[in-house]
Amino acid sequence: MRTVGIVVEYNPFHNGHYYHVQQSRKITGADAVVAVMSGHFLQRGEPALLDKWTRAEMALRGGCDLVLELPAAYSTQSAEWFARGAVATLDATGVVDALCFGSESGDIRSFRAAAQLLREEPASFKQALNDRLAEGVPYPAAYEYALSAHAAEQGIPPLAVAQPNNSLGLHYTLAIERIGSAINPYTIRREKSGYNDQTPSDESIASATAIRKLLLEAGDLDAARPFVPQTTLTLMKRDRDMGRIAADWRLFEKQLLHSIMTRSIEELGEIHEMTEGLEHRLLHTVRQLSEVRFESLLEQLKTKRYTRTKLQRALLAVLLNHKKSDFASNKLAEGPGYIRVLGFTPTGQALLKKMRTSSRWPVLMSAAGALDQLPYLALDIRATAVYALGRGANASSRDLLRDYYEQPIRIGMDATAAAE
Structure with a gap:
């Protein structure tokens, strides 16, 4: 079974994400899609709009087959370690053949060339980066300057890494190089709405940022209807009625x-x-x-x-x-050390069966009984408790402990299959 991995946050899952899932299948010829998804807190240092189990269900209903959690130790990090944790997780499954990400560039050759150039972080690149940082230039702009200068010396096409999706894409490709993974990277040009766009730029596709802003301003979940699948809207309304939306x-x-x-x-x-x-x-x-x-x-x-x-x-x-x-960098470089399953379809269940023998790390359905051996798992459990407390009076003590008892979301399975 050919399998493509994607790295996601789904805050919330929208029409652009659905397009990404479908195109990832198409251009890689994949039979299955594995999503590594951030938990309750995200890469830009923000709380997720909805909890990780609801967002996993959105992903499964939107075309993913298996959703794995990107641990908090990586999901809240800079692009380098965010990507490293995600790629290491996909690689550790032993079932993922390809990785497909959206980018402003859309040309995988430039990502491959830049990643091969930066694999060992040449001294000239480090010097150029540190010089710009010393001048007070923000890190993304300094990084792009240093990369462009070094690439020009080597005759490599420039890559605009100050653009957010290009930056993440470069770090995904670089992580593949650094850990020696056999996963093949692919990219899809990000169309219409940009990662940080504050307003919708298309009748059916808007960035997650624009959708969240729209929801906060309108105070009505139906304001998102043109930009999200019906399943996303239904799940958002369900969680709103349960007092489980953490706006910001x-x-x-x-x-x-x-x-x-x-x-x-x-x-x-x-x-x-x-x-x-x-x-x-x-x-x-x-x-x-x-x-x-x-x-x-x-x-x-x-x-x-x-x-x-x-x-x-x-x-x-x-x-x-x-x-x-x-x-510490040496700890992070080892990877999370475990694979946490948030949800799966029948195809995802078939992948999990393969992972019983192919995975290099333990595969967890819940946190129960695993905490002592996996120190980064403790950070996930703490993140869940902190996230639940954000609901104020709506939070129960049981909500703080969900990691211990919540089982993966199962979609499209009868009771017998789910129990296997």
């Missing part, structure tokens, strides 16, 4: 403030992403604000060097108690 950072402001104010400056300095004295700036800023609102805090913290995304990831690391000691 505002629901976590009190938790964040508590996390900041109950730590000493030394303890804040031990948090991942707290670099160059950011912990001092953070504590000083919080003490100066009469009322802590996430947006106002970001505005006060922003400098030319720190992008909004970098700051969001730093604040999320505080909220989730992600410590530098857990995020």
Whole structure:
């Protein structure tokens, strides 16, 4: 069974995602699609609109066959480690032949060439990158400059890596190179709506960012109807009625403030992403604000060097108690060490049966009984508890513990098949 892997967040699953799933099947000739999906918190340092099980169900109803969780240790990271964790997970299954991602470029040759160039991070590239960072240039722009300069020296076509999908695509391809995976990369040109577009640019396709903005402004889930499959809309309404929609950072402001104010400056300095004295700036800023609102805090913290995304990831690391000691590069390079299943179809179940012998890592249906052997799993469990608390009075103690008892979502299976 030929299988293509995709790396996703589905915040929420929309028509553009459906197109990606279908095109990934088509251009790779795949019989099955495996999605590695972020859990409750995302790569740009944001909470997901819906919990990971609901989003897994959206993915399965939208054409995916098997949904695996990208652990919080990787899903909340910069593009390099986000991609490394996702590719390592797909590779560890032993069943994935190809990886297909969307990009602004649409030309896989430029990604392959750039990845081969950067595999060992040449000294000239590092020097050019550090020089631009020292000038106060934001990291994405500095990275693109350094890559372009080095590529020009080698006669390699330029790749606009400051564009978000190109950046992730390069890091997926680079991760394949660095871990020595046999997975073949493919790319689809991202059409119509851009990754960060704030407003819909097409009658049927809008970015997840634009859809979330539309939902917040309209206050009505039906505002998303033109841009999402009916199954997505139905699931969003179900979770709204259950009080399970976590709209944005505002629901976590009190938790964040508590996390900041109950730590000493030394303890804040031990948090991942707290670099160059950011912990001092953070504590000083919080003490100066009469009322802590996430947006106002970001505005006060922003400098030319720190992008909004970098700051969001730093604040999320505080909220989730992600410590530098857990995020050493040598630890992250080893990969998550486990495969967490969030949902599957009958085709996905067939893949899981193959993975009993092909997978290099343990395959988990829940977190029960596995915590002691898998330290990164503890971060996933903590993320679920923090996410549930964002619902305030709607959260039960059972919601905080869902990782221990929630079983994978099963779609298109009768009771006998589901029990196998």
